[in-house]
Amino acid sequence: MTMQPSSNIKTVALIGAGAVGLCLATAFAKAGWQVVVCGARQPFAQIEETEGAKTHTHRIRHALTPAEIGECDTVVLAVKSHQTQSVSHWLQAFNRAxxxxxxxQNGLGQKERVASFAPQANILPVIVYFNAQRSGPGKVxxxxxxxxxxxxxxxxxxHCFADSLQKGNMRVQTTADITTALWLKLLANITANPITALTGRSTGVMQDPAILETARQIMAEAVKVGQAEGAKLTTQHIENSLAWLQTISAESITSMLQDRQAGRALEYGALTGQVVKAGKKHGIETPLNSLVLSLLSAIHPISC
Ligand SMILES: NC(=O)C1=CN([C@@H]2O[C@H](COP(=O)(O)OP(=O)(O)OC[C@H]3O[C@@H](n4cnc5c(N)ncnc54)[C@H](OP(=O)(O)O)[C@@H]3O)[C@@H](O)[C@H]2O)C=CC1
Ligand SMILES: CC(C)(CO)C(=O)C(=O)O
Incomplete structure (x- = not known):
């Protein structure tokens, strides 16, 4: 029997086996990649991804140290932005061209954050539009x-990665203007995430007319700041984002509300925090975002 040379099978390393990481790893696995999970704090034998009535399972391998990763040049980083420093030893292991x-990761500053640990690597932000929630170790x-x-x-x-992810049933788009795309996604995350986390309500709260108007005003501040940062945002993007948020099933739980419910630190520094910071830099007032930021930091003061 002829053995398949192992180099024909591509491997992706997953740093952050949470909601989003498990879904992306599943997509790579469906496209024929091997998955190695880096430093999982609760090991599991396989990923179980449930989508509607269907559950897909894929066996994975664990690496407890960077030396155990093996031959691999592709990494999915899906820890929360404020957890990036805590996985720096894994990122440093991929510091090569x-x-x-x-x-x-939601928010802004993906490249800068990761480049401080792996400056030689090619760093690609991936904007995630789906909703995911972990239901146990390896389960999503x-x-x-x-x-x-x-x-x-x-x-x-x-494009190479987009092709694989598409084979793995993800609907992928590419953009020549990633700055605008990141700011556009940010409009949803500086509203739905804090509003659900602060009210304790699922995304259905975004259908409340008073909340919708508040979200519109929070987004309007960010559009001005985003424009100053080079994003080609218009007020039409606000309406598009609000309409998009209405399409999320009402019982969905945002990533920030998932953290709030679990008593974990909240990811606001890379979201609302970036709007407030860039607003100060450009002399643009952001009173609503500053209010949201102060409320979130009162729940959990440490986030970057
Ligand atoms: N969930 C969603 O619907 C969406 C999330 N996003 C974004 O995706 C990113 C990831 O979010 P999400 O998947 O929800 O987050 P999760 O909290 O579900 O996943 C993060 C994972 O990283 C792991 N982790 C954190 N620190 C370490 C460490 N030092 N060593 C090993 N593992 C570690 C956590 O492990 P442990 O469980 O042990 O803490 C957890 O499994 C965020 O930026 C979020 O904003 C974007 C769109 C949608
Ligand atoms: C779009 C949304 C709200 C989907 O869950 C998200 O990005 C998040 O939860 O962080």
Missing amino acids: SATLLVA VLKHIGEHDLCLPDTATA
């Missing part, structure tokens, strides 16, 4: 929202 790090429930699941920069390298 041949490695690509797909950074699946995926819900699609709108027309696309992921958005990557329009580069030759990114």
